[in-house]
Amino acid sequence: MAENSRKDPDQLTETTTRLHGWLELAVPFFSFGGIVVAFFFLGQGNIPAMRVAASGCIIASFILAYLAWIRPKKDIVALTTPLYAVILFVLPSELIPDLILPILYAVSLTILLVRLKYRFGEPGTAVSLGKEFGGSLKTYIDRTGSFLNKASPDTAHRATLAFVQFAQGDYGKVARLSGTVSMPGEDTGHEQGLTRAFTIVREHAELLDKSLPRPFTYTVFKPEDADILANPMPSDPDQDHEFYLSLDNALLLLYSVAWTASQRDRPHLLACQAFAQKLMNTK
Amino acid sequence: MKIGKVDVKVSIVAVAVFVFFTIFLLYASLYSPEVRSQLIWMIPALFMLLVIPMALNYMSRSQYDNLEPIYEAEAKPVRIKMINESMVGKPVRIEGVVERVYFQFLNRPQYLIADRSGEISVKMFTSTKEDIKVNDVVEVLGQVIRRYVVTGDPVINCISIRKIEKS
Numbered sequence: 001m002a003e004n005s006r007k008d009p010d011q012l013t014e015t016t017t018r019l020h021g022w023l024e025l026a027v028p029f030f031s032f033g034g035i036v037v038a039f040f041f042l043g044q045g046n047i048p049a050m051r052v053a054a055s056g057c058i059i060a061s062f063i064l065a066y067l068a069w070i071r072p073k074k075d076i077v078a079l080t081t082p083l084y085a086v087i088l089f090v091l092p093s094e095l096i097p098d099l100i101l102p103i104l105y106a107v108s109l110t111i112l113l114v115r116l117k118y119r120f121g122e123p124g125t126a127v128s129l130g131k132e133f134g135g136s137l138k139t140y141i142d143r144t145g146s147f148l149n150k151a152s153p154d155t156a157h158r159a160t161l162a163f164v165q166f167a168q169g170d171y172g173k174v175a176r177l178s179g180t181v182s183m184p185g186e187d188t189g190h191e192q193g194l195t196r197a198f199t200i201v202r203e204h205a206e207l208l209d210k211s212l213p214r215p216f217t218y219t220v221f222k223p224e225d226a227d228i229l230a231n232p233m234p235s236d237p238d239q240d241h242e243f244y245l246s247l248d249n250a251l252l253l254l255y256s257v258a259w260t261a262s263q264r265d266r267p268h269l270l271a272c273q274a275f276a277q278k279l280m281n282t283k
Numbered sequence: 284m285k286i287g288k289v290d291v292k293v294s295i296v297a298v299a300v301f302v303f304f305t306i307f308l309l310y311a312s313l314y315s316p317e318v319r320s321q322l323i324w325m326i327p328a329l330f331m332l333l334v335i336p337m338a339l340n341y342m343s344r345s346q347y348d349n350l351e352p353i354y355e356a357e358a359k360p361v362r363i364k365m366i367n368e369s370m371v372g373k374p375v376r377i378e379g380v381v382e383r384v385y386f387q388f389l390n391r392p393q394y395l396i397a398d399r400s401g402e403i404s405v406k407m408f409t410s411t412k413e414d415i416k417v418n419d420v421v422e423v424l425g426q427v428i429r430r431y432v433v434t435g436d437p438v439i440n441c442i443s444i445r446k447i448e449k450s
Binding site for chain 2 (some may be wrong): 065073074076164167168169171209219229244248271272274275278279
């Protein structure tokens with residue numbers, strides 16, 4: 001169990017990577033292998049053995065569909081190949097069974113496999129599939145955890161509410177959330193930064209709720225907040241960039257304090273991990 | 284072509300199918316007396332190949348036109364980056380540049396719209412009022428849905444797309 005907790009969920013294990021590699025080889029192996037075996041039996045006059053070719057294609061379809069399923073970006077064409085395999089090779093048909101259809105089908109599966117590999121990326125990790133917590137977001141939370149772990153459970157819970165409701169687009173609710181921050185105990189100097197984060201998120205939520213543009217004056221983070229921000233604030237005078245980057249940083253700061261100081265809210269935060277990870281990738 | 288207040292468009296595919304079967308029917312009726320005897324129902328059926336797509340387009344376009352004021356009132360203007368799985372079902376308004384256009388010829392256009400924060404797919408299940416091209420700056424009103432209904436990344440089910448600046 002201790003070994004499992006040290007595993008990085010953002011990385012596929014070597015075993016899993018090797019398994020995926022074998023499964024990718026299995027697709028042409030089963031589809032064309034079935035055809036080769038069918039030719040062998042055909043040469044011996046065993047006509048019904050052409051079902052071997054169809055069976056190979058069906059097995060290869062399911063393997064391809066599994067490989068498509070485990071990727072974060074789904075390929076609907078590869079996912080539906082088992083359905084087509086069943087329609088073409090299992091359901092009763094007036095077609096005379098021969099090897100032309102399995103050969104064409106096997107070629108199609110191979111093309112789909114290549115397309116899946118190069119257009120739909122690598123199989124998902126536990127992080128990219130939202131099952132575990134990791135990536136650059138985890139790195140940020142680990143970095144800021146020591147500054148924010150003194151936040152009160154009430155503050156952390158309100159941070160959870162603010163983040164989750166903002167992610168859901170319930171801007172009116174976020175705008176009505178109170179921004180009072182409480183960090184009892186040792187003063188880490190970041191209470192003001194956290195208060196600014198709540199204010200920034202509330203300001204943006206009010207603007208979004210009323211469909212208003214960027215105002216002339218708005219709250220931003222101060223230089224002393226730099227060590228708890230996910231993305232450095234820009235030095236250029238582009239006000240739009242500063243305005244939106246402040247929001248991204250404020251949301252991530254709320255996510256961090258919620259994750260660090262409110263264990264019971266972690267399932268809700270995990271559900272929004274993809275959104276938080278997108279905010280981390282702000283340029 | 285306008286029917287009432289609705290601008291009805293027939294896809295090029297429907298027109299091509301109509302033209303193909305018209306030529307086929309003409310050829311068949313020239314050489315086959317049996318076909319000539321059936322023209323009384325074949326000709327109306329041929330025109331149905333155009334009328335049905337037009338009627339469907341009229342119904343879908345008028346429904347979208349009725350939805351537009353509702354979305355105008357409810358949709359919040361958001362950056363593309365803010366759109367995520369948690370917002371599925373929410374009406375949104377985005378502005379951006381058209382980077383790619385797909386399936387316009389099928390009257391089911393799909394666009395890839397980008398703003399400074401990111402890009403997102405916008406799918407429309409009827410024809411658009413305006414002719415939208417790559418590099419047009421557009422405003423999109425729509426609802427956040429999953430790409431494959433129950434799974435996939437968030438995309439926008441477009442109710443209205445209009446140019447807001449000359450490209």
